[in-house]
Amino acid sequence: MQAAVAVTPSHIPELLLGLATVRPVFLWGAPGIGKSSLVRQFAESLGLECVSLLGTQLAPEDLMGVPQIRDGRSVFCPPEAIARDEPYCLFLDELNAATPDVQKAFYSLILDHRIGEYELPKGSIVIGAGNRATDSALARPMASALVNRLTHVHLEASAKDWLVWAAGHGIHPWILDHLTDRPDRLWSRPPKTEEPFSTPRSWHMLSDALHSFGPDLSEETLKVLAHGTLSPTHAVAFCGYAKLVRSRFGIEAILRSDARWPHRPEDRDLLYYLADSFRGRLLKELPASKEHLSANGRQTAYQAKSLLVQLAEISVEVAQTVIAPDADGNPVLPAWFLVEAARDMPRLVEARR
Numbered sequence: 128m129q130a131a132v133a134v135t136p137s138h139i140p141e142l143l144l145g146l147a148t149v150r151p152v153f154l155w156g157a158p159g160i161g162k163s164s165l166v167r168q169f170a171e172s173l174g175l176e177c178v179s180l181l182g183t184q185l186a187p188e189d190l191m192g193v194p195q196i197r198d199g200r201s202v203f204c205p206p207e208a209i210a211r212d213e214p215y216c217l218f219l220d221e222l223n224a225a226t227p228d229v230q231k232a233f234y235s236l237i238l239d240h241r242i243g244e245y246e247l248p249k250g251s252i253v254i255g256a257g258n259r260a261t262d263s264a265l266a267r268p269m270a271s272a273l274v275n276r277l278t279h280v281h282l283e284a285s286a287k288d289w290l291v292w293a294a295g296h297g298i299h300p301w302i303l304d305h306l307t308d309r310p311d312r313l314w315s316r317p318p319k320t321e322e323p324f325s326t327p328r329s330w331h332m333l334s335d336a337l338h339s340f341g342p343d344l345s346e347e348t349l350k351v352l353a354h355g356t357l358s359p360t361h362a363v364a365f366c367g368y369a370k371l372v373r374s375r376f377g378i379e380a381i382l383r384s385d386a387r388w389p390h391r392p393e394d395r396d397l398l399y400y401l402a403d404s405f406r407g408r409l410l411k412e413l414p415a416s417k418e419h420l421s422a423n424g425r426q427t428a429y430q431a432k433s434l435l436v437q438l439a440e441i442s443v444e445v446a447q448t449v450i451a452p453d454a455d456g457n458p459v460l461p462a463w464f465l466v467e468a469a470r471d472m473p474r475l476v477e478a479r480r
Contacts, residue, residue, distance in 0.1 A: 159326025367400025
């Protein structure tokens with residue numbers, strides 16, 4: 128299902144309070160962005176126990192129960208997990224990953240809060256959640272009858288919301304500082320191949336690992352941890368940031384000419400990180416139009432060309448990442464700067480000989 132309107136985690140409690148207390152709700156979202164945690168927290172805020180059923184691990188009889196003979200008649204007895212006396216939150220996780228028979232078994236439970244002769248206690252709520260087929264996750268089509276029994280809410284990752292949460296939940300300071308500087312790296316689209324990708328959950332996993340290994344963590348182990356939890360691009364960038372924290376290099380020092388670009392082969396991840404920081408600084412300080420260029424801006428542009436030459440002497444590939452276009456082929460840095468850089472590069476190279 129495609130999202131017409133998406134909401135961030137901070138809006139979910141208010142939405143669920145108005146929706147889930149009167150009608151069943153289904154939360155759509157990519158893996159690892161916190162759907163399950165949000166439902167459990169919401170149930171706790173209402174003082175309700177959260178009972179989770181995992182769609183991929185259910186058979187129809189797990190809901191319908193099995194028949195027993197009572198007074199010469201067969202009666203279906205629902206399972207203990209569902210048949211409770213006190214109101215609770217029934218969380219149907221990965222509902223759209225369940226088989227069609229299991230999804231069908233949920234129809235009356237979702238719409239009427241009833242299964243067989245058993246009815247959920249008054250005050251109970253029903254919330255489902257699942258991934259989208261576009262997330263390369265296990266997701267089966269929902270029958271229209273099931274779709275129409277639910278109010279659908281699409282959740283998207285929010286770096287702002289996650290950083291507020293992370294600050295009070297012991298997330299490693301390297302991760303907090305890195306994502307504060309680059310919030311766009313909190314989440315990456317799930318890949319088509321079987322490889323890690325970045326989500327709030329995977330950053331949390333990396334944080335736990337960093338705390339576990341402690342300050343004596345080696346660079347090699349850090350690479351294993353980062354590449355085992357994050358997308359390849361984000362893993363390289365984070366390793367570069369961690370090395371930056373533990374070294375004398377920094378983009379500020381390079382801009383002040385107090386330090387040079389790192390040139391050792393083993394510092395290539397750091398070089399990529401600094402180049403990305405350099406690109407970000409140029410995006411921030413260079414105006415889109417040269418007409419709005421201040422005196423400080425002219426000095427920044429001149430210095431940037433010189434630094435690009437120095438960077439290219441170490442790695443042309445890394446230098447190209449600074450001036451590269453976006454994924455659609457559109458320039459990221461101002462066009463006037465790219466033209467000037469192309470024009471002045473030969474002269475600057477000659478001046479360094």
